[in-house]
Amino acid sequence: KQEVTQIPAALSVPEGENLVLNCSFTDSAIYNLQWFRQDPGKGLTSLLLIQSSQREQTSGRLNASLDKSSGRSTLYIAASQPGDSATYLCAGGSYNTDKLIFGTGTRLQVFP
Amino acid sequence: DTGVSQDPRHKITKRGQNVTFRCDPISEHNRLYWYRQTLGQGPEFLTYFQNEAQLEKSRLLSDRFSAERPKGSFSTLEIQRTEQGDSAMYLCASSPRVAKDNEQYFGPGTRLTVT
Numbered sequence: 687k688q689e690v691t692q693i694p695a696a697l698s699v700p701e702g703e704n705l706v707l708n709c710s711f712t713d714s715a716i717y718n719l720q721w722f723r724q725d726p727g728k729g730l731t732s733l734l735l736i737q738s739s740q741r742e743q744t745s746g747r748l749n750a751s752l753d754k755s756s757g758r759s760t761l762y763i764a765a766s767q768p769g770d771s772a773t774y775l776c777a778g779g780s781y782n783t784d785k786l787i788f789g790t791g792t793r794l795q796v797f798p
Numbered sequence: 799d800t801g802v803s804q805d806p807r808h809k810i811t812k813r814g815q816n817v818t819f820r821c822d823p824i825s826e827h828n829r830l831y832w833y834r835q836t837l838g839q840g841p842e843f844l845t846y847f848q849n850e851a852q853l854e855k856s857r858l859l860s861d862r863f864s865a866e867r868p869k870g871s872f873s874t875l876e877i878q879r880t881e882q883g884d885s886a887m888y889l890c891a892s893s894p895r896v897a898k899d900n901e902q903y904f905g906p907g908t909r910l911t912v913t
Contacts, residue, residue, distance in 0.1 A: 690840070717899075718899050720901065720902065722904070727909070728906060728907070729802075729804075729889060729904045729905050729906040729907045730841070730889065730891075730904040731904075732901060732902070732903060732904070735899075735901045737899040738899055739899075775840050775841075777840070777841075779899070779900075783854060784829070784846060784853070784854065784900075785831065785843035785846060785854065785856075786831075786833075786841075786843065786902060787843075788833075788840030788841050788842070789840050790838070790839055790840045791840055
């Protein structure tokens with residue numbers, strides 16, 4: 687069974703801290719990795735896509751890396767802000783299928 | 799580019815009723831996906847279309863579920879004889895390219911509550 691695991695499941699930090707969210711996957715056929723943000727009761731907002739030929743992507747205060755050999759991806763959030771509070775989901779795209787395989791998410795709370 | 803839209807945003811129905819959801823993808827996107835998300839979980843794949851062809855269906859998509867994309871533009875997802883276990887957020891996504899490394903763009907979702 688294809689599995690994507692996210693650690694930690696929940697995280698609460700004071701404003702200004704640098705954060706690392708982890709995503710690991712068991713399916714060696716995963717070839718790219720997409721990170722999403724989800725606010726409560728809302729849809730998903732794409733943050734970063736690390737394509738199959740890439741190892742990392744950056745957007746503003748966000749940096750994501752992908753190591754397919756170890757089956758891991760990390761999302762780094764610099765100088766966290768209360769507006770970053772949300773659930774962060776990683777999803778892998780597989781060579782074998784066109785669907786995304788999602789983790790269960792990390793629920794982040796940044797307090798002032 | 800107005801983004802992926804879904805209608806309705808919320809649906810409350812009684813067990814046994816049929817419901818239909820609509821998804822309008824981003825214009826010119828030829829791939830359209832349906833996912834289901836239950837509380838506290840990540841989305842799970844249901845099915846996807848390339849233009850009007852339904853290319854893959856999950857085992858989650860029981861015979862009570864049917865999806866269509868008749869003209870390769872908008873799509874509908876119908877659930878017949880709804881059950882309480884169908885209560886979830888139904889998410890639609892679209893993608894612009896046929897090649898791999900496609901980025902999927904999600905709509906706001908339709909939240910279904912079956913009472």
